[in-house]
Amino acid sequence: MATLIGNNREQMQMMSFEAFIGKNNPVRLIDAFVDKIELNKLGVKIPGAVEGRKGFHPASLLKLYLYGYMNHVRSSRKLEKECERNIEVRWLLHELTPSYKTIADFRKHYPDAVRILFSLFINLLKEAELIGGKTMAIDGSKFRAVNSSKNNYNQKKIDRHQEFIDRKINDYLAELEKNDQEENNDELKIKVDKVQKELERLAQRKLKYNNLQQQLDNTEEVQISSSDPDSRALIIRKNIVEVSYNTQTTVDEKHSLIIDYEATNENDSKALAAMAMRAKEVSGQEKITVLADKGYHNGEQIAQCEAENISTIVACREQPTVKHLENEYLVENFIYDKENDTYTCPQGEILKSNGKWYNKSHDSEKKKKTRKNITNYRIKQYKTTACKNCPLRDKCTKNKSGRLIERSEHQDAVDRNNKRLLSEKELYKRRQAIVEHPFGTIKRAWGFSYTLLKGLKKVNGEMGLIYIAYNFVRVKNILGFDKFMELLQNWHPDYSGFHFLSVLRSFFSSFRLRQFFHLIFPPQKLLVLYRT
Structure with missing residues (x-):
């Protein structure tokens, strides 16, 4: 016959599983990585001596999940099948075949341990100088929730x-x-x-x-x-709305590696300062630069970043047009004199303030005034009596008392941010290439555009597995197999403080305050406080 004929299926072969796995197979990296982790120090329970059938070691389940996420398989039922038919998985798990429920329970019960594992891995990348720590990009991406x-x-x-x-x-x-x-x-x-x-x-x-x-x-x-109480209907783009989670992600410029994340059920407007401060703690730098899109342009948030020695380059929001105003008389065309604290209108008239601060509230959702979506800040008001006799008054204002300009207490910080945006155009252009790279890979190439779990705590655990898998694949491509394996073999994880951190997370979770815990107390800052 002219065609190739394979081996006889009934022929016995004297070979081990080791012979079927190539020397540079990435599955060996997963095995070496997990073997370095002492899971009990991450708050994972290791089965002890009990009567009856023995339990599976959590390390085996973690290896299975990391392999699954890196190979675009995350369903517990599909992973169960892989344990039986996939020779790489059979090698990795020493031919153990856990049931889908055992597999699913590990992911469901240990989201905090996954979070700590992510932090440990980031520490390893810092030691290997794969994280620059000077310039980062922050962005949020929506992942569809298990709630129609x-x-x-x-x-x-x-x-x-x-x-x-x-x-x-x-x-x-x-x-x-x-x-x-x-x-x-x-x-x-x-x-x-x-x-x-x-x-x-x-x-x-x-x-x-x-x-x-x-x-x-x-x-x-x-x-x-009703299905997933923590999920919310969020705007995906323009008028498209989906019930989802908005995962805030910080990506380092040097190699587009993810250094921090937080799944939330809110939009981006109040996320900048918390994520930027956490990024600074993770980087260990005294000063960092953060890039973000216009969804993060919030005066209070920018001012908080500036106070923490964080330089922001955030795109400006598009100013809505005002029907009764000519473009020439929009507020951006009024020149502010900081020394005299006055504004000059396009006609050369001076608008002055009485020096008093007034409290103002802004409802970000314009539907229901709640503590969550209300922003409180102070403003000054500027006006002039020249408006009464101005021949162009109708083009400038419909207010009977004349034109009134309000200036926020955070406007100086916003102006400095906007100035940096104009002077650092080339740097800001890199924002999309830095932060959109992980989203493109995870959501488009891997197909992970939705969550499998319910609740903020569990969703954060799943996002941790996704981001560990992304960073793992990225580092392997950057270093190559041999250097990555050497890095893992010489790694000595520092667990000090992580048990303390997991206890705190569990405490806050029981009071449904976990989403605020991560924003107020970044993991790296808590570890520093604990260790000192």
């Missing part, structure tokens, strides 16, 4: 459903009243029974939406989700 849009409710949606139910109930009651006036017969009885069943069904639906209304009234949120 149908099971997400706001006040408008609840009102719409309740109005529909009330209207249907009234229609059925009217139909019953009409039937009461007709002669009784079998056909009419069947019709009445059907209407009464519909009324019972509508009463149950009414009760459901009354309960949802009560839940909404008892929270500071503007929306609630």
Whole structure:
């Protein structure tokens, strides 16, 4: 025959699994990495001597997950199949075959341990000088939650459903009243029974939406989700909305390695300062530069970064047009004199302040005034009496008292940021290449555009596995197999303080404050406090 013929399947071969795994196979790196980790110091329970069947060592499950995420397989049922048919996995797990439930439970029970493992890996990358630590880019990316849009409710949606139910109930009651006036017969009885069943069904639906209304009234949120209570409907782009999580991610410029992350259920507007301060702690530098898009342009956040010796280059938000104003008379065309604390209008008139600060609130969601979406800040007001006799007043303002300009207490910091944006255009252009690289790989190439777990704590654990896998593959491509293996073999992880950190996280998690814990107390800062 002209074709190749393989070996006889029934022929016995004297070979070990070791012979099937190449010397430079990445699975060997995973094995070396996990073998260096003492999981009990990360808060992972190691099965002890018990009667009955022995348990699987957590290290085996961690190896399986890292292999799965690096090879775009994260379903526990699919990983269970890989344990039986994938020769690399069989080698990695010494032919152990855990069930899908055992696999899933590890990811579900140890999100904090994954978080600490991510921090340990970042420390290794710092030791290897793979992280520059001077310039970072911050961005958020939405990952679809395990909660459909149908099971997400706001006040408008609840009102719409309740109005529909009330209207249907009234229609059925009217139909019953009409039937009461007709002669009784079998056909009419069947019709009445059907209407009464519909009324019972509508009463149950009414009760459901009354309960949802009560839940909404008892929270500071503007929306609630029934399948995954922590998930929120977030704007993906323009008018496209999905129930998802917004994962804040900090990426180092040197090799586009992820150095920090935090899954949240909020938009980007209040995330800059917390993520930037955490990035500074991770880098260990006295001063860093942070790049971010216009979604992070917030005066209070920029000012906080400046106070922490963090230089921001954040794109400006597009200023909305004002119908009754000519472009020439928009506020950006009024020149501010810092020395005299005055504004000069396009006509050369001087607008002065009385020197008083006024408190102002801004509702970021414009729907429900809550502590969560309200921003409080101080402003000064500037005006001039020259507006009364100005011939161009109608082009400048509709205010009867004349043009009024408000200046935020954070405007100086914003102006310095905007100046850096103009002078560092080439650096800012690199923002997209730095921070979008991981998102493109993870969401497009790997297909991880959604979460498999519910709740902020568990989602943060899953994001940790995804980001460890991304960094692992990236470092392997940067260093090559041999140098990476040498790095792992010479690595001595420093666990001091990490147990203390995991206990604190568990404490805050029990009070549903975990999302604030990471923002207020960066892991690296807590470790420094603990070790000193």
